[in-house]
Amino acid sequence: MKRTAAATEVDAPRALSQALRALETLLGPTVLLDAQARVVALGAEAQVLVPRGAEVGARFHEALTGTEDDCQAALRAAREGLITLRGGAGGAGQRQLRVRAVRLSERGKDAGWSVHLAPCAVDPDHREERFQGMWTQDSRMRRLFRIVEKAARTDVTVLLRGESGTGKEKVACALHALSPRAHGPFRAINCAALSPSLLESELFGHARGAFTGAVRDSPGHFRLAQGGTLFLDEVAEMPLDLQAKMLRVLETHSVIPVGGREPVSVDVRIVSATHRALRHEVEQGRFRADLMYRLRVVPIFLPPLRERPGDILPLAEQFLAEFNARGGRTVQRICARARRQLEEYAWPGNVRELRNAMEYAHVMGEHATLTEADLPPEFNEQARPVRLPLSPASITSPLPPSSPSLPSPPSLPSAGARDPLVEVSLGDIRRALARTGGRRARAAALLGISRITLWRRLKEAERDEKR
Numbered sequence: 001m002k003r004t005a006a007a008t009e010v011d012a013p014r015a016l017s018q019a020l021r022a023l024e025t026l027l028g029p030t031v032l033l034d035a036q037a038r039v040v041a042l043g044a045e046a047q048v049l050v051p052r053g054a055e056v057g058a059r060f061h062e063a064l065t066g067t068e069d070d071c072q073a074a075l076r077a078a079r080e081g082l083i084t085l086r087g088g089a090g091g092a093g094q095r096q097l098r099v100r101a102v103r104l105s106e107r108g109k110d111a112g113w114s115v116h117l118a119p120c121a122v123d124p125d126h127r128e129e130r131f132q133g134m135w136t137q138d139s140r141m142r143r144l145f146r147i148v149e150k151a152a153r154t155d156v157t158v159l160l161r162g163e164s165g166t167g168k169e170k171v172a173c174a175l176h177a178l179s180p181r182a183h184g185p186f187r188a189i190n191c192a193a194l195s196p197s198l199l200e201s202e203l204f205g206h207a208r209g210a211f212t213g214a215v216r217d218s219p220g221h222f223r224l225a226q227g228g229t230l231f232l233d234e235v236a237e238m239p240l241d242l243q244a245k246m247l248r249v250l251e252t253h254s255v256i257p258v259g260g261r262e263p264v265s266v267d268v269r270i271v272s273a274t275h276r277a278l279r280h281e282v283e284q285g286r287f288r289a290d291l292m293y294r295l296r297v298v299p300i301f302l303p304p305l306r307e308r309p310g311d312i313l314p315l316a317e318q319f320l321a322e323f324n325a326r327g328g329r330t331v332q333r334i335c336a337r338a339r340r341q342l343e344e345y346a347w348p349g350n351v352r353e354l355r356n357a358m359e360y361a362h363v364m365g366e367h368a369t370l371t372e373a374d375l376p377p378e379f380n381e382q383a384r385p386v387r388l389p390l391s392p393a394s395i396t397s398p399l400p401p402s403s404p405s406l407p408s409p410p411s412l413p414s415a416g417a418r419d420p421l422v423e424v425s426l427g428d429i430r431r432a433l434a435r436t437g438g439r440r441a442r443a444a445a446l447l448g449i450s451r452i453t454l455w456r457r458l459k460e461a462e463r464d465e466k467r
């Protein structure tokens with residue numbers, strides 16, 4: 001059929017508003033700027049976020065009521081930036097927007113920016129911190145570092161709780177390194193990795209002839225850690241009878257080696273870790289309450305990586321820089337699609353998994369740009385665990401301008417039709433609440449969960465945080 005001129009004519013304003021709607025569905029509130037950083041168009045969601053001065057033709061910083069420097073920096077930044085708004089919505093003082101600007105080009109020339117916004121509460125404490133080999137820009141983690149510094153000055157027992165790979169051993173090392181015991185030894189033992197009898201002799205030592213194969217005396221970890229710190233990893237897995245002996249050691253500051261009679265004095269600081277809630281283990285009769293109280297004078301909870309999404313890409317880039325320094329391939333950037341996949345992934349293995357994924361991608365890829373094809377197989381599997389695409393970070397990974405077709409949109413599930421593989425983290429809930437101005441019903445609908453589930457999840461989190 002021959003096309004008529006009318007049939008091929010494009011209704012430009014309509015096409016622009018449809019494109020903006022699609023961008024906002026995929027990436028959140030969106031503002032398009034020309035090459036002089038003047039507003040060309042605002043999506044409906046962006047208009048809600050920047051209600052004042054948000055006129056077409058306005059300069060970006062005027063539209064956002066942010067400082068020119070902040071806005072220029074955000075436009076130039078490869079990573080996302082924060083812009084502090086003056087006289088935020090309702091005139092209620094200051095607000096911040098998390099911003100990522102994507103440069104657009106046309107026939108090799110700068111054509112402006114697609115800017116993606118996410119509201120965020122003003123965090124006066126927001127900044128990056130490197131602490132004892134750990135990096136973060138998350139305020140919870142930064143508060144945790146301050147607790148570690150205080151606890152390190154004393155000999156109090158510390159119980160670290162967190163999922164695998166969140167950095168518990170790193171924190172245990174920090175507690176040692178910052179303590180007056182830093183000159184002494186740091187010993188670590190994994191209570192889940194040994195049989196009960198072996199664990200006892202590894203901890204308390206044994207006398208020659210105590211059991212078949214005990215051909216000589218062995219000091220055990222307590223004595224080897226003399227004057228230093230002993231890190232009991234996976235302490236919840238310790239068998240009950242050994243828990244009783246451990247309690248006695250903590251009370252008497254002495255150990256009796258297996259097969260020995262005389263107690264030997266020990267001067268050791270104990271730091272323990274577990275991925276379980278010890279209180280629950282106590283309730284279930286699997287852990288002694290008295291030992292729990294002895295071990296957790298200072299309890300410290302390490303948040304999972306999915307609850308600090310702002311750490312994902314910077315950490316990924318730092319790991320890549322580390323692998324670049326080893327030689328071989330040099331990765332200069334991560335492409336937009338890979339960034340988005342990294343941000344949306346749920347990271348069940350936390351920072352360790354992120355580090356391993358970057359090492360895999362560094363080895364497998366061949367070019368200066370790391371692409372989604374370089375990522376480990378689980379990223380290309382349909383059923384990969386994903387976070388909901390609500391995080392400020394996840395709205396910020398745009399499609400490359402040259403992308404031939406739109407990827408299937410990240411599925412914001414409809415109410416009652418949740419994919420059971422999609423974990424709704426506390427972070428997702430907080431971001432949904434931020435996006436809906438605190439309206440729980442709307443946040444629940446956005447997340448595809450019931451209001452009751454949202455409420456219950458918040459209560460659980462409050463309880464966990466108090467522990």
Ligand SMILES: Nc1ncnc2c1ncn2[C@@H]1O[C@H](COP(=O)(O)OP(=O)(O)OP(=O)(O)O)[C@@H](O)[C@H]1O
Pocket residue numbers: 133134135136162163164165166167168169170171233275315351352355
């Ligand atoms: N904030 C961080 N910055 C940089 N690297 C980190 C950070 N947190 C953890 N890592 C790295 O992640 C890896 C796992 O950390 P670590 O062994 O301390 O975790 P864990 O919670 O003790 O894990 P598990 O419970 O499985 O023993 C290590 O390579 C560590 O260096």
